[in-house]
Amino acid sequence: MSADPTASDKRYKIIEATMRRYGYQSHGLIEALHSAQEAFGYLDDVTLWHIARTLHLPPSKVFGVATFYNLFTLKPQGAHTCVVCLGTACYIKGAREVLAALEAEYDVKAGGTTRDNQLSVLTARCFGSCALAPVITFDGETIGKVAPATVTQQIAQRLAAVQQTA
């Protein structure tokens, strides 16, 4: 049992606190998954089983919930994420071309991560920043009114900056 990572890894304490807040009842499942994803960046089997055991829920239900919602991911993401908004306003202002430019530049498909695990290129339904359309985010920072011709440069600059500070 000493190999149980849930005992040694402090990040499980954060998930534990969330589950406690809901009295370890099933209605805290999605909040627990949010906590876990925030702590680990993704949801792996060990974590999902841990949540199922602690909340006394069937593993298949936990898995069903975790895979229903788009924000949860079972795969590790890249060190940095770029999310392209594909909402209507962005779409009619050329978001698809912006996405295509990024996919081509980093040789990834939307939802994927570069081979060096540095960048995940994701899509979103709408950030609600439609006035800035087309919009992307880089590690949570909103970048508005982007264009296919210049977006790759904007991302490259930011990637270089964060990699330098790291």
Next chain:
Amino acid sequence: MPRTLTINGQEISARSDQTILEAAQDANIRIPTLCHLDGLTDVGACRMCLVEVAGASKLLPACTTRVQEGMQVQTDTERLRAYRRQIIELLFAERNHICAVCVANGHCELQNAGIAVGMDHVRYDYLFPKLGVDLSHERFGMDHNRCILCTRCVRACDQLEGAHTIDVMGRGAHSLIVHDMNVPWGEATTCTSCGKCVMACPTGALFKQGSTVAEMVHDAEKLAFLKAARERKVWNV
């Protein structure tokens, strides 16, 4: 309090807690179903049992709509028949239902539904998704090609066996029946190998190992028998 209503013009009476489907069954009026199974709770998912109710702005699922006094129900109009055929065609196009080589050929509710709605061909493009067959369980198998996502197995496992080994993962067209955390069925630690899911399956998606073409006969009535026996101590033999 009994309720009086008409179904297809025929006056019938029903208990106030009965659904339109139950009332119709008691009066020997057949309403087509796929996701309904006696003994399991209803989810209103397949939309085959939609009926027209006078005064209602929308079509209503007979399986989840309770009877009301004076209700006038139509179960077999031209419009409903057209919708039912479309729904069945959508299912045949969605996954790989190849009756000729299916274990459930001749004993399949989907195949029967196709006959009932008069389906002589499917107007939609076949999608040919790549789906797996799970033969890891020593007694049973699961063929996702034949699954119509009715969730009868999910409900049988949860409500009658109580194990909840089975659930649905993903969503939309990417929904998939999973065991535990999407492990091969034979490795699902919560599975009791009771076989109720296999009994519940309307198609050839769940089957007994060793069944070959047309050999898999499901035993769906067993579930209503079990429910009555377990919950009410009534053995309807």
Next chain:
Amino acid sequence: MNLEELNATAASERLAQAKKRHHIRVCVGTACQALNSEQLAKELQAELRRRGQNGDVEVKCVGCPGLCSLGPLVEIESQVNGQAAIAGTEGGQRKSILYQFVKPEDAGEIVAHLGGEPIKRLETPLDQPFFTRQTKIVLEHCGKIDPERIEDYIAVGGYQALMKVLTEMTPQQVIDAITRSGLRGRGGAGFPTGLKWGTVAKADPNAYPTSVPVGIQSRKFVICNGDEGDPGAFMDRSVMEGDPHRILEGMAIAAYAVGANHGFIYVRAEYPLAVKRLRTAIRQAQRAGLLGNNIGGTAFSFNVDIRLGAGAFVCGEETALMASIEGGRGVPRPRPPFPAECGLWGCPTLINNVETLANVPPIIMKGADWFASIGTEKSKGTKVFALTGQVAHTGLIEVPMGITLREIVFDIGGGIPGGRQFKAVQTGGPSGGCIPAQFLDMPVDYESLAKVGSIMGSGGMIVMDDSTDMVEVARFFMEFCMDESCGKCIPCRAGTVQMHRILTKIQEGKATRRDIQILEELCDLVKHTSLCGLGQSAPNPVISTLRYFRDEYEKKLAADETNGKTPQPSAQVANPSA
């Protein structure tokens, strides 16, 4: 906090604000924040400190004033003739100027010009139609108050309506007032709000088996639906970010009216700023005794929790939303029974949209008749729209019901930029339709929009110019619905896939007339047999574009039509191997 304490807080806050000679309001809504407006606010404060003017001038971070396309926006309200300037209240003469596209480095210049001539380079007129043609009820405080300070909300009359309800009105009187006001649900379908409240109030909490979690002391619930999922819509986000206490107050009034003691706000996780501000607001309201036990010293108790969505459009549907709050897959279930009778954990549940609830406090304070005097015969009050797309001024607007589309697009929105022509306006997101130019003079209300094949929806309004490919618009929305279908019912799960396939075939020039016929049959099927609103409305963008822009579809059909029927190889066989 009881009524007297509330009044005292309001008075002292107003007094403190009156002492300031200038109020600088910096928008820190999501769009302006993305353009560095928080940094701008900090620079302004630093500049004021440097000049020793910080006692005299207040810098306030506020919610969205609406004109996002000119952001970051800074509004400066100054005393005139030494009279007190009180933010957002009547009395005292004051003068306002508005600056557009403000950058952090403009801070020094702005402070230097305080009280003097406005900076021409940055100024944008406040008397432009974008502002003057609006009628603000829901958004009256957005852009005026600091959403992170409860005192600011109290100073503009906040929580007075709750106090009035708790001390002067019976629940039935509250319901009657809402009913008489004519308020209808702002989430899309336009169901009469008073009727919904009355149903929940009358519902028996023991009619259905319930399973309320341990620790939640309520047998009825109020849910605020902040799962604003329509792409191109950000009305609710702006209200949650800009005036969160308003929502809490509306919820508490609703809870009192229907007999609920617990409420949930379900917010998209994509709106982190709204979540943060709502959390702050709840904490502040609890501390002030405006939420929690024995509110205002009365017997009424009401607690509010926030629940985060996790990226599922279908959770905007009531029953799916409740399934999600319960911790499950956001899958809808058939209605009846309706949530009003059998909702969250089997209890009677009131679900209202953010904007609906934000309309409640002013109706209580100013009266049902006042509200009913705004709008049209069947659609009362105002509606907030997120105006986006190919229009000069994009942003958030609030207009009286019954205004014409032309006024919205050409007066408020400033028309179509780039010398292009107006083609259509899309309302209602993936559930709505495209309205062509011939209906520009139609009044915007629930019935008129429905008549031309669209819906009011939650308030997304996307303007399209003559360069827009309408089949592509239909395909875009169908792809959205296909991806967001929960997969439970067959027509929506499989039907949207087939419809999307046909639309794609049309775009590829591989479709025939027969495909359009099948598409229309599928629209009919999915609309009338799907389990929930997502599926039932998914065909609307196709139906409306086929209705008004059918020629665009037909132009794209495959040319060769031997036998008059369907001769073309389908997409599947169009590419034989070598």
Next chain:
Amino acid sequence: MGKLRFASVWMGGCSGCHMSFLDLDEWLFDLAEAVDVVYSPVADVKTFPEKVDVTLVEGAIANQDHLELIHVIRKNSRLVVSFGDCAVTGNVTAMRNLIGEAEIVLDRAYKDAQLLRPQVPHDDGIVPPLIERVVPVHAVIPVDLYIPGCPPPAKRIRAVLQAVIEGKSPEMIGREMLKFG
């Protein structure tokens, strides 16, 4: 009234439907009274004739030859009948779609599954080029009647042909007429 000009073709299928057709036994004599067989796998005719009254198409559309022939059939036939599950649904023939497109399928058949000299026969005239995806007949041309079944039972074939000979629409209802598989 003259005899009907009758054709049957064998596309991407196993010929089982034609076997079932031969199971019509003595009724074939009655059929011969009513129709002239102008094209069939069991008749030595090289090109598909013109002015055919009714053509039974067995099999799915799987290769370039099928694709070319089916358009000729449509052009030259008054009634085109999808004959059996492969023609109606793609059936077993279409199961190759689950593996992938043409080249992947050929590799699986001619390389992966071969021990001796694995090679894909791409030379002209050996194997007709496969189309990427197998599709039912009605995905390519309009079809007038469908006879499901793998194979369709002889009784079902007879019921359809009887109606066609009598100039009526066959009643495609019930298990006897509609069961797939």
